Amino acid sequence: MSEAVLEQQSGGGAAPQDDHHHTATGLNNWKVGFWTFIGSECLFFGTLLSTYMVYKGASLEGPYPRDIFDIPLTTLSTFVLLMSSLAMVLALDGVQKAKRKVAAFWLGVVVVFGGIFLGFQYYEFNHFVHEGLTLSHSVFGSTFYVLTGFHGAHVTVGVIWMATLLVQSLRGKLTPDKALQVEIAGLYWHFVDIVWIVIFVLIYLIP
Amino acid sequence: MSETTLAPDAMPQNAPGHGAHAGEHGGHSEPTGLWSWITTVDHKRIGVMYFLTSLVFLAIGGIEALIIRVQLFAPEQSVISAETYNQMFTMHGTTMIFLVAMPMAVAFFNYIVPLQIGARDVAFPRLNALSYWVYLFGGIYLNVSWLVGAAPNNSWVGYAPLTSTQYNPGLNADFWVLGLSILGVSSIMGGVNFITTIIQLRAPGMKLMRMPIFTWMTFITSFLLVTALPVIAVALILLAFDRFYATNFFVAASGGDPVLWQHLFWIFGHPEVYILVLPAFGVISDVIPTFSRKPIFGYPVVVYAGVLIGFIGWGVWSHHMFTSGLGPIADSFFVATTMIIAIPTGVKIFNWMATMWGGQIKFNTAMNFAIGLVALFTVGGLSGVMHASAPVDLQQHDSYFVVAHFHYVIVGGILLGMFSGVYYWFPKVTGRFLGEKLGAWHFWTTLVGFNLTFFPMHFSGMYGQPRRTWTYSSQLNVELFNQLSTYGGFILGVSTLIFVWNLWISARRGEKTGSNPWGAASLEWSIPSPPHHYNFPKLPTVQSREPLWHAAERKSIEAVTLQEPNVEPEMPNPSFWPILLASGITATWALVMTGVWWVPLIGLGFTAFCVYMWAFEDPFAKKGDSAGPGAPTKREAAHV
Numbered sequence: 013m014s015e016a017v018l019e020q021q022s023g024g025g026a027a028p029q030d031d032h033h034h035t036a037t038g039l040n041n042w043k044v045g046f047w048t049f050i051g052s053e054c055l056f057f058g059t060l061l062s063t064y065m066v067y068k069g070a071s072l073e074g075p076y077p078r079d080i081f082d083i084p085l086t087t088l089s090t091f092v093l094l095m096s097s098l099a100m101v102l103a104l105d106g107v108q109k110a111k112r113k114v115a116a117f118w119l120g121v122v123v124v125f126g127g128i129f130l131g132f133q134y135y136e137f138n139h140f141v142h143e144g145l146t147l148s149h150s151v152f153g154s155t156f157y158v159l160t161g162f163h164g165a166h167v168t169v170g171v172i173w174m175a176t177l178l179v180q181s182l183r184g185k186l187t188p189d190k191a192l193q194v195e196i197a198g199l200y201w202h203f204v205d206i207v208w209i210v211i212f213v214l215i216y217l218i219p
Numbered sequence: 220m221s222e223t224t225l226a227p228d229a230m231p232q233n234a235p236g237h238g239a240h241a242g243e244h245g246g247h248s249e250p251t252g253l254w255s256w257i258t259t260v261d262h263k264r265i266g267v268m269y270f271l272t273s274l275v276f277l278a279i280g281g282i283e284a285l286i287i288r289v290q291l292f293a294p295e296q297s298v299i300s301a302e303t304y305n306q307m308f309t310m311h312g313t314t315m316i317f318l319v320a321m322p323m324a325v326a327f328f329n330y331i332v333p334l335q336i337g338a339r340d341v342a343f344p345r346l347n348a349l350s351y352w353v354y355l356f357g358g359i360y361l362n363v364s365w366l367v368g369a370a371p372n373n374s375w376v377g378y379a380p381l382t383s384t385q386y387n388p389g390l391n392a393d394f395w396v397l398g399l400s401i402l403g404v405s406s407i408m409g410g411v412n413f414i415t416t417i418i419q420l421r422a423p424g425m426k427l428m429r430m431p432i433f434t435w436m437t438f439i440t441s442f443l444l445v446t447a448l449p450v451i452a453v454a455l456i457l458l459a460f461d462r463f464y465a466t467n468f469f470v471a472a473s474g475g476d477p478v479l480w481q482h483l484f485w486i487f488g489h490p491e492v493y494i495l496v497l498p499a500f501g502v503i504s505d506v507i508p509t510f511s512r513k514p515i516f517g518y519p520v521v522v523y524a525g526v527l528i529g530f531i532g533w534g535v536w537s538h539h540m541f542t543s544g545l546g547p548i549a550d551s552f553f554v555a556t557t558m559i560i561a562i563p564t565g566v567k568i569f570n571w572m573a574t575m576w577g578g579q580i581k582f583n584t585a586m587n588f589a590i591g592l593v594a595l596f597t598v599g600g601l602s603g604v605m606h607a608s609a610p611v612d613l614q615q616h617d618s619y620f621v622v623a624h625f626h627y628v629i630v631g632g633i634l635l636g637m638f639s640g641v642y643y644w645f646p647k648v649t650g651r652f653l654g655e656k657l658g659a660w661h662f663w664t665t666l667v668g669f670n671l672t673f674f675p676m677h678f679s680g681m682y683g684q685p686r687r688t689w690t691y692s693s694q695l696n697v698e699l700f701n702q703l704s705t706y707g708g709f710i711l712g713v714s715t716l717i718f719v720w721n722l723w724i725s726a727r728r729g730e731k732t733g734s735n736p737w738g739a740a741s742l743e744w745s746i747p748s749p750p751h752h753y754n755f756p757k758l759p760t761v762q763s764r765e766p767l768w769h770a771a772e773r774k775s776i777e778a779v780t781l782q783e784p785n786v787e788p789e790m791p792n793p794s795f796w797p798i799l800l801a802s803g804i805t806a807t808w809a810l811v812m813t814g815v816w817w818v819p820l821i822g823l824g825f826t827a828f829c830v831y832m833w834a835f836e837d838p839f840a841k842k843g844d845s846a847g848p849g850a851p852t853k854r855e856a857a858h859v
Contacts, residue, residue, distance in 0.1 A: 036421040041342045045415040048445055052407055056449035059483065063457065063468070070474040147466055151474040154466035158457065176831075 046196050050203050057207050060162060061214060064155040071150040080143050081216055082136075089132035090212050093167075096125035097205045100174075100198045107181070108191045115186060115194075119178040122201065126171040133164050156215070163211060166204045173197050249752045250793075258793035260344035260838075261752055265351050266330030267648065270641075272355055273323040277715070279362065280314035283307050285712055288672075288705040294693040301689040305372040306391065308687055310365070312375030313395065316495070317402050318358045320629065323637050324498035325350075328413055328437045331644060334743035335434045337422025337761065339754050342415035344791050345838065350409045352801030357401035360809060364394035371395035374687055376484055377458070379469035379477035384462050390812070396458050397808045403452045404804060410444030413437055422742070424761035428522070431741040432515060435522050436501030439529045443490045443497075451487035454480060463814050478543055485536035493532040495629065496596075497525060499636025500567060503589035506643050507571050509739040510586040511578025514765055521570050524563035531560040541609045542616045550609040557607035561600065568597055584658030588639035591666060592632055599627025602677070617687070619697075620680025626673045638665070638718070645722075646736045650748045651729030657721040664714035671707025675700035734781065740765035745773075745780040756784035791838035800829035 099121035106115030290298045364370040369390040373381045382392045460466040467473035508515045537553040602624040606612040645653035679700040735744035759776040767773045807822030
C-alpha cells in the first residue's frame with residue numbers, strides 16, 4: 013500500500029496523525045471527535061441565546077434594540093459571511109482535486125470575507141457604544157455583547173485557522189491527502205456561519 | 220477483515236497466570252522517571268495520575284469535612300469562625316464533586332475503557348494528557364485560594380446574589396468562578412475523547428451491544444459531559460463578566476434575574492448527578508456478574524435504563540428549585556419527571572439483585588463494596604423520591620435531611636462504587652492483589668462510619684437543623700445526632716487511611732497475579748497484568764458479550780493477546796505540549812482575575828503558540844528524525 017492510501021485511511025494530515033488505529037466505523041477519528049465538539053458548541057451557543065431571549069425586554073433603560081439595530085447593514089454582513097461558506101466549499105473541492113491555485117484563491121476569499129464580517133462587527137460595536145449602549149449599561153447591552161462577542165471570537169479563531177491553511181496551501185503542502193484537514197476546518201466554519209444565521213433571525217429580525 | 224484472519228505468530232507464548240511484566244522482555248523498553256510521566260500520552264499512566272490526584276483531593280476534602288464536623292460537635296461552638304465555616308463547606312462540596320468524584324471516574328474511563336473495547340489507546344492521546352493537566356492545574360488554582368486566605372465562600376451551587384461583587388467583594392468567588400471554568404474545559408475535552416474512542420476504536424466484532432456495561436456507562440456519561448458542561452461554562456462566563464466587567468446578568472437592580480443562575484446551574488447540575496453516578500453503576504455492573512459467576516441479568520435493559528437516565532436527567536432540574544416559587548404547573552411537571560426517573564434507576568437495582576440471585580457469590584472486598592452500593596444507594600434513592608414531591612420538599616429544603624440524602628447517593632453510591640472498582644482492577648493495573656484482609660477492615664469501617672455519619676442527619680434535618688449554617692441552638696435538640704455524625708466522620712477518616720495504607724503496601728508487597736485473577740469475562744482480563752504499553756500486540760476478535768467465558772472464543776482471543784509480537788505496535792511519542800498548553804489555558808483564566816481586560820491576552824497568546832506547536836508536531840516521528848509527516852514504516856507497523 014502506498015503511503016498516501018494509508019494516510020487517507022487513517023486520516024492523514026498533520027493534525028489527524030494521532031489516529032493510527034483501525035476504526036470500528038471506518039470513519040476518521042478527527043471527524044467523529046469534531047462533530048462531537050460541535051454538538052457541545054451547540055449547547056454553548058444555545059445557552060447564550062436562551063439567556064438573550066429570557067432577558068428580552070428586561071432592560072430598564074434604552075437604547076433598546078429597535079433604536080439602534082441597522083437591519084440593512086447587518087443583512088449585508090450576513091450575506092458576506094454566507095458567501096464565505098460557499099468559498100469554503102469551493103476551497104475544499106480545490107484541495108480534493110489537487111487544484112492548488114483554485115484552493116488557495118478560495119481559501120483567500122474565506123479569510124477576506126471573514127475579515128470583512130469582523131470589520132462590520134467592529135463598526136457595529138463602536139457605533140452602539142457611541143449611542144450609549146455599553147457592556148454594563150443594561151441587560152440588553154450585557155446579553156448582546158457577550159453573545160455576539162463570543163460568536164465574533166469564534167469567527168476570529170476561524171479566520172486564523174483559514175489563514176494558516178492558506179499559508180500551507182501557498183507553500184504547496186495542502187495535497188489531496190490533506191483534504192480532511194480542510195474538511196474539518198470547513199465543518200467549523202459552516203457551524204459558526206449557521207450560529208450567525210440563528211443569531212441574526214432571533215436577535216435582529218424578530219422584533 | 221485482515222485482523223480476523225491473523226494467525227498467531229510462532230512466538231513464545233505467555234502462559235496466563237504468570238505475571239508478565241512489560242520490562243522483562245527483551246527489545247522493549249518503556250521509559251521511567253519523572254519526565255516520562257510528565258510527557259506521557261499513555262492512557263494507562265494518565266489513568267493512574269488521575270486516580271492518585273483525586274486521592275490527594277479526597278484527603279483535602281475529607282479534612283475539610285472533619286473540620287466542619289468538629290465545629291458542629293456541640294451547639295454554639297466557635298472552633299472556626301462563621302466566615303471560615305462558609306469557606307470550609309464550599310470547598311468541601313466543590314472539591315468532592317469536581318476534584319474527586321468526577322476525576323476518579325475519569326481515572327477508570329482512562330485505564331479500563333480502551334482495554335475493555337480492545338484498543339491500544341484512546342482516540343486522541345495528547346488531548347487526553349491535556350485533560351489531565353488542566354484538571355490538575357485547575358484543582359491547584361482552586362486550592363491556592365486557601366493560601367491567600369480567600370477560599371470560595373458561596374457554596375458549591377454559588378447562588379446569585381451571594382456571588383455578586385456587591386455582596387461578595389473579595390477574591391473568594393473569583394477563585395470559584397474561574398477555577399470551575401478551567402475544570403469545565405478538562406471535562407468537555409475528556410467527553411469528546413471518550414465518545415470518539417468508544418465509537419471508533421472497538422476491536423473487530425465488538426458491537427455496541429457486546430460492550431461491557433462499564434464502557435456503556437462511560438459512553439453515556441461522556442455524552443452528558445459534552446452537553447451539560449457547556450451550560451455551566453456559559454453560566455460561569457456570565458458570572459465572571461458580572462464580577463470583572465460589571466455586566467448585569469444576575470443583578471436584579473439593573474433588570475437581571477438571580478433565578479436564571481439557578482436554572483442554568485441546575486440544567487447542568489442535574490445531569491451532573493448522573494455524570495457522577497453512572498460510572499459507579501458501570502463498575503458494579505462488571506463486578507457483580509464476575510463474582511456471581513453469571514452474566515448480568517437483562518443486559519439490554521441495563522443499557523437502555525442507563526440511556527433513559529441520561530435523557531430524563533435533562534428534564535428534572537427544577538426539583539432543586541421548588542422553593543424559588545416557580546408556580547404549581549412547573550412544580551407539578553418536575554415532580555412527575557423526578558418520580559419517573561426513579562424507574563430506570565430502580566430497574567438497575569433489580570437487575571443487580573437478579574444477577575446475584577442463584578449465582579455462586581464470592582464475597583470479597585470488591586463484591587462487598589458493590590453490594591454496599593446497591594443497599595446504600597437505594598436508601599438515598601428512596602429519600603430522593605420523598606423530596607421529589609414538592610410539598611414535602613418545601614419542608615426538607617436546605618435542611619440536614621437533604622444533606623443526608625445526597626451523601627447516601629454520592630458516598631453510598633459513587634464512592635463505594637469507586638472503591639469496588641479499585642479492588643476489582645488493582646490486580647490488572649499493578650499485577651498484584653489489593654490486600655483482602657486490610658480490604659475487609661476498610662469495607663467494614665467505611666460501612667459503619669458512613670451510616671453513623673449520615674443516618675442521624677435524616678433526624679437532625681427533620682428536627683429543623685439548616686444546612687450551611689455555622690452552628691445551632693441547644694434548644695433544637697439535635698446535639699446527639701450531631702455528635703454521632705462527628706464520631707462517624709472520624710471513623711470514615713480512619714477507613715480512608717486504611718485504604719491508602721492498603722494501596723501503598725499492596726503495590727509493593729501484594730500477592731502477584733496473572734492475567735485473569737477473577738475469572739472475569741471482558742477483554743481487559745485477556746492481557747498480561749500489568750498490560751504492555753501497547754495493550755494488545757494484535758487486535759483480538761470478539762464474538763460474544765462474555766468473550767472470556769466461552770472456551771473456544773477465549774482460546775482464540777488469548778492466542779492473540781498473550782503472545783509476544785515480532786514488531787511492537789508503534790505508539791505515539793511522548794509530548795510536553797499537553798502540559799504547556801494546560802498551563803497556558805490555566806494562566807489565561809487566572810489572569811482574568813486582574814480585572815484588566817487585556818492581561819488575559821498574554822495567557823491567550825501563549826495558549827495559541829502551544830496550539831500551533833501541537834498541531835505541527837508529528838506524534839509518530841522517529842526520535843532525531845525531523846522529517847515531520849511521512850514515516851511510512853511506522854504507520855505500516857501500526858496498521859498490522
